[in-house]
């Protein structure tokens with residue numbers, strides 16, 4: 001049996017890690033991280049590693065299903081579209097188009113197509129209400145980076161002497177960063193991990209397992225020591241910070 005290896009990327013989150021997808025007779029049989037990809041350099045997080053299960057999961061929703069008598073019944077696409085169109089029209093007639101809000105997961109690169117269709121649908125229906133995770137998730141981080149640094153930076157732990165991972169578990173959420181951290185640790189990077197969980201990286205540094213919900217107390221305590229013991233660069237703080 002011939003196996004085809006397709007170079008592509010994982011679209012389960014915004015990082016778009018490079019993958020080698022192994023296909024046999026039209027079926028995906030295995031995925032592995034693409035070693036030559038500059039971002040993930042061969043690593044994949046648990047979600048990426050489970051891509052085959054994701055594609056062929058028996059629980060995957062592939063057809064319209066209608067709730068009926070406490071259970072779910074498969075219906076045709078025409079039937080589903082008729083039901084949805086009728087009910088959306090009823091909402092519009094009774095309350096006006098603005099009564100409808102459309103929620104779309106991410107609007108980032110991994111979900112561009114769906115987000116574009118959702119916006120087109122919003123325009124066709126006539127409502128301005130469009131929501132996405134961007135208002136409370138990754139976009140906030142991008143905005144904070146832009147306001148603080150003037151741009152969106154990618155971390156370069158190889159250039160740092162000490163890194164603090166605060167409530168962050170890159171092994172599970174951001175393998176490309178985890179790989180860079182392990183390489184930097186091998187070269188002498190100091191690592192402090194503030195996390196109730198003993199994450200894989202916590203084993204390689206100073207682990208501070210604070211109780212959940214006490215982050216603010218710890219941060220204020222650290223600030224108190226930094227200020228009272230005069231451990232900060234006054235000129236830098238004066239020039240670049242406010243408040």
Ligand code: SF4
Pocket residue numbers: 010011012013014015016017040043044045046047048049173174175176
């Ligand atoms: S971090 Fe995980 S889910 Fe995200 S693109 Fe990479 S492998 Fe996929």
